[in-house]
Amino acid sequence: xxxxxxxxxxxxxxxxxxxxxxCAYENTAFDxxxxxxxxxxxxxxxxxxxxxxxxxxxxxxxxxxFNKSAKQFSLHIMDSQPGDSATYFCAxxxxxxxxxxxxxxxxxxxxxxxxx
Amino acid sequence: xxxxxxxxxYLIKTRGQQVTLSCSPISGHRxxxxxxxxxxxxxxxxxxYFSETQRNKGNFPGRFSGxxxxxxRSEMNVSTLELGDSALYLCASSPRVDTDTQYFxxxxxxxxx
Numbered sequence: 698x699x700x701x702x703x704x705x706x707x708x709x710x711x712x713x714x715x716x717x718x719x720c721a722y723e724n725t726a727f728d729x730x731x732x733x734x735x736x737x738x739x740x741x742x743x744x745x746x747x748x749x750x751x752x753x754x755x756x757x758x759x760x761x762x763f764n765k766s767a768k769q770f771s772l773h774i775m776d777s778q779p780g781d782s783a784t785y786f787c788a789x790x791x792x793x794x795x796x797x798x799x800x801x802x803x804x805x806x807x808x809x810x811x812x813x
Numbered sequence: 814x815x816x817x818x819x820x821x822x823y824l825i826k827t828r829g830q831q832v833t834l835s836c837s838p839i840s841g842h843r844x845x846x847x848x849x850x851x852x853x854x855x856x857x858x859x860x861x862y863f864s865e866t867q868r869n870k871g872n873f874p875g876r877f878s879g880x881x882x883x884x885x886r887s888e889m890n891v892s893t894l895e896l897g898d899s900a901l902y903l904c905a906s907s908p909r910v911d912t913d914t915q916y917f918x919x920x921x922x923x924x925x926x
Contacts, residue, residue: 729913731913733917738919739919740817740905740917740918740919740920741856741903741917742917743914743915743916786855790913792911793868793869798861798863798868798869798910798911799910799911799912799913800858800861800869801858801913801915802858803848803855803856803857804855805855806855
């Protein structure tokens with residue numbers, strides 16, 4: 698129930714195209730859904746995040762679409778650029794059973810390549 | 814503010830040895846989490862420390878342990894290394910234990926021969 702399933706595993710997009718990465722979850726206790734971007738040799742960096750009380754959040758070229766009833770959320774990268782080539786991880790967070798601590802569960806990652 | 818720093822960046826050990834990795838969180842952050850990243854398993858949660866106490870633990874064997882010091886710096890230790898322990902070990906910090914946003918360091922690449 699703690700799993701977050703991410704697809705596709707890899708994605709190749711032409712410059713200027715739209716990149717779409719999808720994630721699905723089972724645990725309805727998840728209440729925070731961030732996306733992380735990771736470049737080779739670096740740690741993941743928070744890109745954008747959404748809470749389940751909204752269906753969409755946009756920041757520049759990056760948009761999260763959230764479907765609470767389907768328990769799915771996706772990342773859309775508009776006008777994709779070669780500099781966007783990286784690994785993208787979706788994640789979901791919930792409060793753990795004891796205390797106020799929260800735990801992030803990550804998807805398996807998507808290797809995005811944007812061709813020039 | 815300086816980001817999360819991890820030392821060493823690269824480490825090569827042999828089976829059966831033990832290793833200690835270090836993490837310095839962002840100044841003012843008191844919560845430190847550790848993750849193991851491998852191509853096959855992705856990012857897996859190891860444990861989280863806050864105020865020198867382990868608050869949460871993932872599904873890893875007891876060979877994996879950690880601690881946090883009064884200045885919020887954290888160390889993780891892996892004893893009796895196995896080939897399967899080869900991975901990128903990531904540390905992440907956040908201001909409090911109930912904060913969702915985590916800030917990751919660059920990781921320590923551990924290779925077990």
